[in-house]
Amino acid sequence: MANFIDRRLNSKNKSTVNRQRFIRRYKSQIKKSVSDAINDRGVTDVDTGENIIIPRKDLSEPVFHQGKGGIKDKVHPGNDQFSTGDRINKPKGQQSQGIGEGDASDSGEGNDDFAFSISKEEYLNLLFEDLELPNLEKNQLNKLVEYKSVRSGFCTEGVPANIDIVKSLQGSIARRIAMTSSKRKELRAAKETLAVLKNDKHDHIIEINDLITKIDLLKERIAHIPFIDTFDMKFRSFSRQAIPTSQAVMFCLMDVSGSMDQATKDIAKRFYILLYLFLTRTYKTIDVVYIRHHTQAKEVDEQEFFYSQETGGTIASSALELMAKIVDERYNTNWNIYGAQASDGDNWADDSPYCQKILNEKILPKARYFSYIEITQRAQQSLWKNYQEIEEKQAHFAMRHIKTVDDIYPVFRELFKKQLTKLHNA
Amino acid sequence: MTINKPLDDNSDWTFDKLSLYQKEIARVAEHYRLDTYANQIEVITTEQMMDAYASIGMPIGYNHWTFGKKFIQTEQTYKRGHMGLAYEIVINSNPCISYLMEENTMTMQALVIAHACYGHNSFFKGNYLFKTWTDAESIIDYQLFSKNYIAICEEKYGISDVEATLDACHALMNHGVDRYKRPQKISLDEELKRQAERERYIQSQINTLWRTIPSESEQQKQKSSSFPSEPQENILYFIEKNAPLLKPWQREIVRIVRKTSQYFYPQKQTQVMNEGWACFWHYTIINHLYDEGLVTEKFMLEFLHSHTSVIAQPSYNSDYYSGINPYALGFNMFIDIRRICEQPTEEDKQWFPTIAGSNWLDTLHFAMENFKDESFISQYLSPKLMRDFKFFHIHDDEKNDYVEIAAIHNEVGYKKIRETLSSQYNLSNLETNIQIINANIRGDRTLTLRHIPHQNIPLGDSSAEVLKHLHYLWQFNVKLVQPNDKGVDEVIAYCPIIKDLAS
16 A cells, blocks of 8 residues: 655755755854955846855754763674684874774764855845834935825726726616616516407407506616616726835946056946945946046946046046936936945045035935945045045935955945944934 | 556657556555545755755745855755755655655656655654654644745844844754653644743742742752753753753754754654655655556666665675665565565574564554664564674774674674664764763853763864854853873863863
8 A cells, every 4th residue: 555645746855944054053153254255256247146255163963972082892794804803003193093993973974164055145144134214214204205006996986097997888778677677577577468459269358458558668668777877887996005115226336547446446446336236236226336436537338437537637526426417317206316435545635625515505415325435555635635524414325435455345234234323413 | 366457658748648647556555554644745946856955855944144154065066066966855754745856757757756655654654753852744834934924034133143042042953852741732823832831930940940049048059059960861951940141032943952852853764664664665666556457567677776776785895885775674574574574484483483473464553653763674684684784893992903804694693793883873862971960050051061972982173163053042151071091080171261270
């Protein structure tokens, strides 16, 4: 007696919960691995999964077991040379390492580190854990809202374009059946009587005439019931539903003047990638606008943004002006606006106060968040000082100083950490 | 013999073909008096097989990170090609559930059906250890109960606390078996009813035990000062019943782990026999089908290829050597017993006067039903088999800088080798002997455990970690002692670690 069951189709990923438990338990180690990776990896593959390595000793499950030493008696197969009483010297340096010993080791595998892969989803969750979208709480209040028409049943009034024919005709049929049923009953009865009278041996001329008149009258009445009535009309009803905008635009502003070398640009690039990844987790559609500037600003594509060389002086306000202009032209309504500016801090000294003014007046009132990172080994210059004044007043403006690639991730976390305390004070 | 039309030997399997083969195998199995639970044969994918690996073969189990770790490990080694997956997993339950991998060829499926559904299955039903220790009827229900119970606990008390409790229990899992008392069989319904009852009852008992008001007489006090009255080897049981501060749900979790450990206890002790028995029967059954003309040469060649690789035994100096292959030893012992019954030599008559020339099937069934690895080897390992395996015995004393060949496969050595090999499968020699000797219930509640080394083999270095887990459950001081040369107990580990041990 045997039953065959095909289980191939059901209960996939039975171990998922256990796997999540494992990741939960080793979060700190895995996170360290993840944050190392963001700095080491190439920029383009930042969106894939990640290999995680955990030292094996951290994973051990201790049990009482026998250690090395003592007296051990073991039987082995395949004797090809030994006789009773033979003595074999133990290898020097390794005490008590007989042939085939080591049954007490707690795992059959070597002592190398425990390596495994996590999926892109798991990777991003770990990467962005504890990070909340900047200024999210405040946004809840003046959140950009779109309206969308959704069907909400039927109603009896409306414009002809919204008539639902099937529903209306159903109503019409029902009404007609209901209103004619008694008359049709009478009609049927009259017809039957008529037939009986006609077949009778005696003549009933008067009764027959009366009946015919009655039948005609009834038929006429039935015909008078209108085929469709305003009462039958059903219209599709729509209502407007508020939905939060799921679209965002991210402005990447970067100084490409002669003072910015490729290494500095790479740092900036990583920062933008992090920001982009971060936004993809909240918004469905994200536009990215690249604006590079030296003395003049220009909107470019990604390739040009990161890789083309320019020389010349630096006027940061040109980029800010261009950003404000683009916002006005293309992203005026229904867009959540994010800005990230990267620079090595060089700016034409007279221009810095102007930058402050544009930010305060044109950009910050519309933007959800604006961050400025300064990538330099030197001391801060005029732009930093002017921006600092903004930071003191505006909750959704943040600035940090980055020295090396390793700083990016910590700085990013700091910039976007949950519940900015300043926000509450403000 | 009538000539049968052979079964389709195309290597692709279908469910129709599976049942055809299964029918024939069942018929032959019955011919050899294999008594089995009803079979439930489930076809699964590779991934599901890895799931099954991770959850120690059980179809349902509670969630814990160690299973996740095991799954990741299995997946990694499998994907890199370091390891092949088993062809089957079989669960000691009624009906007996066997998993077949979908990748197997028809021949492999037939082999697996004979091996698992009739070999292992009849072993589960017939062997005395399984009869005593496990209840095939209720295990799936119990697993379901424990999974749900632990899920509810996680919801009520948080994942972290449940996880810590499970961690602690797992560390002591090997010490959660009642070796002498026969466990009771109960069903899921009963288990649920009892569980609530138990929770209330145990807590009231604990309260009595730990009551601080000294109401008893002096004499009783004296008596209870050496609590427990006898050393307790079942540490988890002791914790479940006596740990002062454990919450009722934690006691239940201790119990669940203890029960699971008990369920697997017979499997640990019958590896050689169980696998040997299953190999013997897939070999015998398939050959029987071949003799009847039901399977083709093509089928047989593939079958023999798989069979021989399963029962291969590399020599001690081979790169592939990793101890004695239980499949090889078990299979050859059963084959050898049959040989002794059917064609005994003079030597066999001398060594096995009672079975030489007896009915082989009776003898085999008797052996399967009444032994475990240790006793099976000491009863049935024949000189011929020791010669075939070329067994030799290495004596390794830590004090010497050499190892000694204590015996080889010759007239003088047979008994010694058989004795040593048998004790190699004796669980009490392999697992550490640790018992609770005292719980100071009138004083500082220190729990004392004693380790008695087997052949002077010291404890491994993870003991301090295990004590931390024990401390988590007991929640008062825990110490581990070991008798020194003079037989006086010395503290070898202490938790929490204190600076002044002398005090």
